Every structure is written in structure tokens, then in C-alpha cells.
Amino acid sequence: MSFDSIPIHVVPPGEPGLTGNAPPLLRELLEMVRRLLETGEPSAIDLSALPLTPADLDWLRDKLGTGEIGVTLQANGESTLNETACPGVWWVTHHNEQGAVTSQFIEVAFVPDLVKAHPRDVEIGSEYLELLVSDL
Amino acid sequence: MQGPLIDTLARRGVTRRTFLKYCATLASMMALPPTAGRAMAEAMAAARRPSVIWLPFQECTGCTESITRSHSPTIEGMIFDMISLDYQETLMAAAGHQAEEARQNAMKDNAGKYLLIVDGSIPLGHDGAYSCIGGRSNVDMLKEAAAGAAAVIAVGSCASFGGIPKANPNPTGAVSVSDLVKDKPIVNIPGCPPIPVVMTGVLAHYLTFGSLPELDDKGRPKSFYGNTIHDRCYRRPFYDQGKFAKTFDDEGARQGWCLFELGCKGPVTHNACATVKWNGGTSWPVESGHGCLGCSEPDFWDGGSFYKALSAPADPLKFAAAAAVVGAGAGVAVSVANRVKKNTAKATHETTTLADLEK
Numbered sequence: 001m002s003f004d005s006i007p008i009h010v011v012p013p014g015e016p017g018l019t020g021n022a023p024p025l026l027r028e029l030l031e032m033v034r035r036l037l038e039t040g041e042p043s044a045i046d047l048s049a050l051p052l053t054p055a056d057l058d059w060l061r062d063k064l065g066t067g068e069i070g071v072t073l074q075a076n077g078e079s080t081l082n083e084t085a086c087p088g089v090w091w092v093t094h095h096n097e098q099g100a101v102t103s104q105f106i107e108v109a110f111v112p113d114l115v116k117a118h119p120r121d122v123e124i125g126s127e128y129l130e131l132l133v134s135d136l
Numbered sequence: 137m138q139g140p141l142i143d144t145l146a147r148r149g150v151t152r153r154t155f156l157k158y159c160a161t162l163a164s165m166m167a168l169p170p171t172a173g174r175a176m177a178e179a180m181a182a183a184r185r186p187s188v189i190w191l192p193f194q195e196c197t198g199c200t201e202s203i204t205r206s207h208s209p210t211i212e213g214m215i216f217d218m219i220s221l222d223y224q225e226t227l228m229a230a231a232g233h234q235a236e237e238a239r240q241n242a243m244k245d246n247a248g249k250y251l252l253i254v255d256g257s258i259p260l261g262h263d264g265a266y267s268c269i270g271g272r273s274n275v276d277m278l279k280e281a282a283a284g285a286a287a288v289i290a291v292g293s294c295a296s297f298g299g300i301p302k303a304n305p306n307p308t309g310a311v312s313v314s315d316l317v318k319d320k321p322i323v324n325i326p327g328c329p330p331i332p333v334v335m336t337g338v339l340a341h342y343l344t345f346g347s348l349p350e351l352d353d354k355g356r357p358k359s360f361y362g363n364t365i366h367d368r369c370y371r372r373p374f375y376d377q378g379k380f381a382k383t384f385d386d387e388g389a390r391q392g393w394c395l396f397e398l399g400c401k402g403p404v405t406h407n408a409c410a411t412v413k414w415n416g417g418t419s420w421p422v423e424s425g426h427g428c429l430g431c432s433e434p435d436f437w438d439g440g441s442f443y444k445a446l447s448a449p450a451d452p453l454k455f456a457a458a459a460a461v462v463g464a465g466a467g468v469a470v471s472v473a474n475r476v477k478k479n480t481a482k483a484t485h486e487t488t489t490l491a492d493l494e495k
Contacts, residue, residue: 044170075154094157100417103161105170113174114160118152 022056025106026063029089032108036088042109044092057104064089064106071115077102081112141343142181155181159340165412166337166349166359179344186343187246188253189239189281190224193274194267194301194310195256199292200226202329219339222250225269236270243284251342252285254278254313257294257301261309278316287321287348288313289338293431296324296355303437314355323348324355328431331412334360354434356406365402365428368410371395389425399443400427407432 025045032043047057065085073079077096084091090107092114117125145155159180160173168176192200204227221227222242223235230238242250256274259266264273282288290313293299301310314322325334338357341349349357366372374380374394381388381395389395396403402410405428409420421428427443430436 046164046170048164049167073153073157075151075157079157094161096417098416098418102417103164105160105164107170114153114156121152 018055018059019051019053021050021052022060025050025060029086029106029108033086033088036108036110040110042107042113044105044107047104047106061091064091071112073114079114081107081115140182140184145181152181162333162337162340165333165408166341166357167362168359172344176340176344180340183343185220187242187250188219188221189242189250189285190221190253190255191274191277191281192225193254193256193258193278193295194308195292195294197226198329199255200224203291203332203335219251222246232270239281243281247284249286250284251339252281252288253291254288254295255291257298257310257312258316259301259308259310261307266308275316278313282317282320285320287323287342288317289335290314290322290324290326290355291335292330293326293328293434293436296326297434299328300437302435321348322355323351323357326354326356326361326432326434327407328429328436330432331360331408331414333412334408352406354406356432360408360412361406361432363406363408363410365405365407365410365422366400368408369402369422370410371422384425392425395422395425395427397445398427399441399445401430401433401436401439401442401446402428403446405430405433405436 028045032045035041035043052060067083067085067087069083071081073081077094077099079092079094082091083089088108088110090109090112092105092107092112093101094103096102142152142155146152156174156177159177160170163170163173163176166172223239225235228235228238256267258264258274258278260275264275267274269277290296294301294310295313298306298310298312298315301308302312312324314324323338325338327334334357337360338349341347341357349359352358352361354361366375369375371392371394374392375396379388379391379393380397381391381393382397383389384398389398394400400422402422409428410422413420413423429442430439433439
């Protein structure tokens, strides 16, 4: 017997619309961008911690637009770090290996930390390069 | 196996970025500020393995199963490996005197610094004779191990609240860890079994900040037990609209309506199942069509039938307006009903003796 033959279909309730919780985030982002410019301090908003409906997120995403850079990270599932039309504002989505969204952030930074290579990892890379060179 | 956590993770193919991403998500689940993810990653990456002694008492090993077999190798499982688990009967290779010696050594070498994890309730009846390890009663071992612990983590409903062994008529005189240990910080992680990530979250918090997370009035981490199942349930809009399944195979059940009338204990149960879910985020009881049993609340086994509604449903429109109030009211009603029930049960039951068990 396949699961398809079980006659239970969850019908999601009518998509809740805009709650009005998204617009204030733009003001918060503005503050964060100003702080980045003045002090260089990066910051982030945890979107999964806020009462935002899918419609709110779409609205926010639409307002912020799409920028020039999109980074894809394959680490225990896919993560995307996409710059928005406002440089320095990044839309970050983490997926697990099953493809479900595990967390979602808006990061304000020149480059998100996750993108930078850690010095210790660079060291390991240089050891590998030395190995390649010694084999020449 | 010694050295910072990140090196051990790297040897297992977990990259720094994977770990950073994991910590960001963990911090988000624990309702910590977004910047805490990075702090957590840095602190945990450099952390030395804390000594952990795990004592299993009157339990079914379901909690161990939940945590060690949560999913094929998750970082959760690996972090769990990274602690220096100096004593865990189910997992350790040593047995008999060697095992007990390992426990004694760990307690001596890390006096005042080790974490003590307990799963299972502790029977006090007949001087604790109902559950013994190496000829010593559970209560005796708990008191000895707790004396030198930095903190105690009670895993599962049995260790947290007494659980199923404590259910009426409680033949073994089972009690919880907090009934016996009064002078150490205790974190309760109830659930039957508890959600694996809660365990990791508490360990991560301890490794990062050197302290235990904020707890609610029942000793549970607020970040995971702060909301009720009902508060975060995806079927909540149906409750608000007054749409209830009346049986398990009626039209309402097929439409995925609210399971309140089928006995769902979601409104009075604090846990994170609705957001974290189970089996690697696949599903959870309500999503699979069954109401919440309330397993992370004290005495859930004695709360009446799992299939009896918390209170008689009122007019749907009134429900929508007063949903929150009804939820709270239902909680009080249930606990009063429980108390009455418990007293009746106590009055009608005779004390079970050893002779009864041998019949």
C-alpha cells in the first residue's frame, strides 16, 4: 500500500496576508546599515524569530530587491547568501539536507562571515598547495 | 580524541562553515540574538571536552535512543560524541567492575566540574531496592554523583517529573531528580522522549557561556519550552475558526482540522515539537494526525484519557474570541480534575508490596 492511498489531505488554511510586521524592519535595516558605515560593525535580523507570514517575507524580499552577488554554500544542505539591491544587505537562507529551511536571516555586512575563509582553513589549504608543489 | 572540538569535527568531515551554519541555526532555535551564533561557534570550536557522567535509572532507554539515533550522522550526534562521556551503561564498552571503576575515576578526576545526566526516575520504596546497579540503589548513586557535579541535567519526563514509573499507583515510590537533589543547578528536559536538539542546545549553551540556559518554573529551558504546542501549531487557525475533527476518519480529520475534540493536549503542553518537529524535521504527532499526549508535562500519564477533550468545546465563535483564555482555563480544569482523580486512585489502591510483585 502506498502513502498516496491514504485519503488524508491537509488543506492549509487560507494564506494569511500581510500583518504589517514587515515595514518596521526596513527602518531597523536602515539603522543597521548606518552603523555598518560608521563603525564597521555587522549585524543581523533573525527572520524565523519574528511573527512574519510568508506574504510578509515576500513583501520584504520584493522591497529589498535583488543585487549583483549570490553565494551558494553546500554544507550540510544548501545555503544561499544573496545580496539585495541595497549593497551590504544580504538575504541568508539555510536549508537542511532534506531541503527544508532551517533558519533565515537578513545580514548587514560588507561580506557575511560565512563567506570568508578562516585563517586556519587557509593554512590547511597552503599545506596542500605545498604538497602539490613538492610533487612537481 | 583530545583537543578542540573543531579539530575532531574536521576529522569527521565537518567543515568550519558547516559548523558555523549549524551554530547559527541552533542560536536561532534557542531564541538567542543572531550574533550569538558566531560566539557559540567560536567558543564551542575551541572547547575542551567536558566530562559527563550519565546515570540511567528507572527508564526504558527511549531517551538514549532519541538522542543517539536521531538521524544518520548529525552534528547533534557528533557533539554528543565530543563530550567525554565517561559513564553510560548502554553505550560504553566496559562492563561490570570496569564500568563502575570508570565512573568512580571520572567523579574523582573531575570533582566539582563534571556534568551529570540522569535519565529515569528514582524509586524510593523498599530503600530503593527496586532499581540497583552493581548492587547499589539508584538513590544512593544519585546522591553520590550529584555531590561532585557542576550541574545536573534530567533527561526525559521520568528524571524530570517521575514520568511513567511514578504513574498511579506508583508501585516503586518513584520520584524525580529534583525531589532528591536540592543543592545543585538542575535542568529538566522532559518529553517521552525529549527532542534531541534541546539536549544539544543545553550542552552548547554550557560550553559557550559556561552557564545553564534560562529556565521556566518547572526547570525547563525557556527557549524550547516557552510556548505551548497549541501556540505554535500549524493547525491553530482551524481552532480559531472552530473547525474540529470529531473522529479520526471523518471529513474534518481528512481536511487536517484541529484535533482538540479528539483529546489533543497541545493547549496545556509546553514543548518545541511544533517548530522543531521529529525525525530530522520530517513530521510530528499532530502533523501525522494524532493529538498531542502532553508528554513533557508532569504526571501526563494520569491526566485522564488521551482521547478525552480538555474541556467541552463551546460555541465556535466564542472560541475564536477567547482562545487564549480557554487554553489557560482548560489547564486549570485539567489539573483540578487530575488531583481529584489521583486522590480517588490513591484511596482505592493498596500499597504494592514485594510479595504482590512475585505473585
